[in-house]
Amino acid sequence: MNALLEMRNITKTFPGVKALDNVSLSVREGEIHAICGENGAGKSTLMKVLSGVYPAGSYDGEIHYDNSMAEFRSIRDSEDRGIIIIHQELALVPLLSIAENIFLGNERASRGVIDWPETFRLTEELLAKVGLREAPGVKVDSLGVGKQQLVEIAKALSKNVRLLILDEPTAALSEADSQALLDLLLELKSQGVTSIIISHKLNEVRRVADSVTVIRDGATISTIDARGGDLTEDRIVRDMVGRDMAHRYPERERRAGETVFELKNWNVWHPEQTERQVIDDISMTVRAGEVVGIAGLMGAGRTELAMSIFGRSYGRNISGQVLMHGKPADVSTVDRAINAGLAYVTEDRKTLGLILEDTIRRNTVVANLPGVSQRGVIDESRETEVAEGYRSALRIRTPSVFQKVMNLSGGNQQKVVLAKWLFTEPELLILDEPTRGIDVGAKYEIYSIINELSAAGKAVIMISSEMPELLGMCDRIHVMNEGRFVGELTADQASQEAIMSMIVRE
Structure with a gap:
């Protein structure tokens, strides 16, 4: 030919x-x-x-x-x-x-x-x-x-x-x-x-x-x-x-602590279709050091659930209760959700997660400006210090934190989004499609960061359309279909076949 x-x-x-x-x-x-x-x-x-x-x-x-x-x-x-x-x-x-x-x-x-x-x-x-x-x-x-x-x-x-x-x-x-x-x-x-x-x-x-x-x-x-x-x-x-990757998912010691986050009887209605219930009576818990996955087909309601929890960014007529360390938490706005210890890494990093025209430095601190300010005035040297710290810790490949985020690869953009939310010092990190559109090498680095967070006692919710990713990373997996949890599997019980059988039975 x-x-x-x-x-x-x-x-x-x-x-x-x-x-x-x-x-x-x-x-x-x-x-x-x-x-x-x-x-x-x-x-x-x-x-x-x-x-x-x-x-x-x-x-x-x-x-x-x-x-x-x-x-x-x-x-x-x-x-x-x-x-x-x-x-x-x-x-x-x-x-x-x-x-x-x-x-x-x-x-x-x-x-x-x-x-x-x-x-x-x-x-x-x-x-x-x-x-x-x-x-x-x-x-x-x-x-x-x-x-x-x-x-x-x-x-x-x-x-x-x-x-x-x-x-x-x-x-x-x-x-x-x-x-x-x-x-x-x-x-x-x-x-x-x-x-x-x-x-x-x-x-x-x-x-x-x-x-x-x-x-x-x-x-x-x-x-x-x-x-x-x-x-x-x-x-x-x-x-x-440039190297063998016999293990696509880094190993970690699974050790869950006390319950950090609890969701009780959470219900959400569609913001425009007033008769349509998007989230139907969902309850779940996440413990310190635990990675809990949410599996489901496109349209199951996974992103809608995450956004409704994080400052009620989605939906209307939301009811239910959020507890942090056993105490009721106010998550009625994004600011209040952040103050309650929540962070949300959106599935759409370019539109909702980053200011592409701005620098790595500014994107890193934008969710926690009080952390780099004195009496309401931003301390630029502190801003640079924070961004440099996360650049090193998350291995963001860039010649300078003054580079625009739009010039980074997808994997490095995702690390900047993680840096932004880590600077808010969350206790619960919600990751929505955290490796979408990035290559296998960058995925491994993101997985390693997630493991480091769980080892530090953070509670993590991981939403992913890639079942092998959930199976490789999560301690427990909730299976979601049409706005409801239809099953829960431990790491030992979980398989692609088990997840799909729960979905198709509904």
């Missing part, structure tokens, strides 16, 4: 940082080629070079595409050759319709007037190809993330895509939506579309990839032919992190 794409000795440098160092990549026509690597390894940078986000002349090396030298000076240049990139942050306009989004910038028009019947007809054809049954006139903001991802692919197909690039396409999708998307990639492959997929989910990579290229620290480490039988998760992980 001939190579559709060859990137030769690509080197890309930013001020003070060499993001790519002589990276080479060869993609055969008609294959699905996966690119794996830790956060910050250079995967997305390489794809931005390919797609013209970083134009020719801003990097060293050569791109050969379809048997000719290519110099893309803009995204338009690469799209004209059939190279379409779908970024992790979807580029859709929420208040426009599906049809408007698909043909935005590529309108079907005559003499400056859009031909709406033709636009809708073509949209219906494209939606059928990606398995989406919504009408062309439906607004994008009414769709779930999985369906929005399909709209992006339909948009790519409208541009006669030959090489489709997907950056972490299943990071925010449910298991069912992820499988549907992977099935679609295989279908597109059968139709002759070549794909490059960047993913941290190694089970998905093994399922669909024909070849895998591993990048580490801006350099090509290996390219593995999946058809040769050498593609194993252990092999990919070893190449990604």
Whole structure:
């Protein structure tokens, strides 16, 4: 099979940082080629070079595409050759319709007037190809993330895509939506579309990839032919992190102390759908040094539970009681929840967890400004001292705490969120999808931090869609379905089969 794409000795440098160092990549026509690597390894940078986000002349090396030298000076240049990139942050306009989004910038028009019947007809054809049954006139903001991802692919197909690039396409999708998307990639492959997929989910990579290229620290480490039988998760992980990871979850001594947190008969109603109860009579306890997991399918109510507890950030007509060390605690606002000893690491770090345009220093202290202030005035030297302390303790990889958080990898951004809440000195830490969208090496570091917190006597609630993560980290697991706890398992009792059987019995 001939190579559709060859990137030769690509080197890309930013001020003070060499993001790519002589990276080479060869993609055969008609294959699905996966690119794996830790956060910050250079995967997305390489794809931005390919797609013209970083134009020719801003990097060293050569791109050969379809048997000719290519110099893309803009995204338009690469799209004209059939190279379409779908970024992790979807580029859709929420208040426009599906049809408007698909043909935005590529309108079907005559003499400056859009031909709406033709636009809708073509949209219906494209939606059928990606398995989406919504009408062309439906607004994008009414769709779930999985369906929005399909709209992006339909948009790519409208541009006669030959090489489709997907950056972490299943990071925010449910298991069912992820499988549907992977099935679609295989279908597109059968139709002759070549794909490059960047993913941290190694089970998905093994399922669909024909070849895998591993990048580490801006350099090509290996390219593995999946058809040769050498593609194993252990092999990919070893190449990604530069070491064997026989144990994906760090060991810790399980030792629970006194009850720190207790939730009694907690009920929450939907903030807009007044007849819908989202959380139904939930009770639970968490002891010092204990990690308690909450498992469940997408939509089970796990995030809604966490947010309602933390300052009633979600829901209405909330009833029930929160106890800290056996005494009633006021968690009616975020400030009061923090003062009661609670902290909440949101699942959406970029929107709700961080101020991306601000520095590591400011993000670290923003939840506890009194801790760096004197008589209402922020002490900047104290602010820097605190941020430096957490940078060292949590091993945040950055040249300076004055760097903007938006420039960090996903794993390091997550560590900054943890630093922010640890500075409030919580007794209960609620972690909502704490490793979403980060690589296996960074995951291990986050797990180690969680273990250190439990060893220090902190109580931890861990919400995760990855069952192996819950099984590897938690002392007990509550199984949640349709707003209720439907079962509880100890670490010895827990398995993926046991969790799923509790869910499907309901």
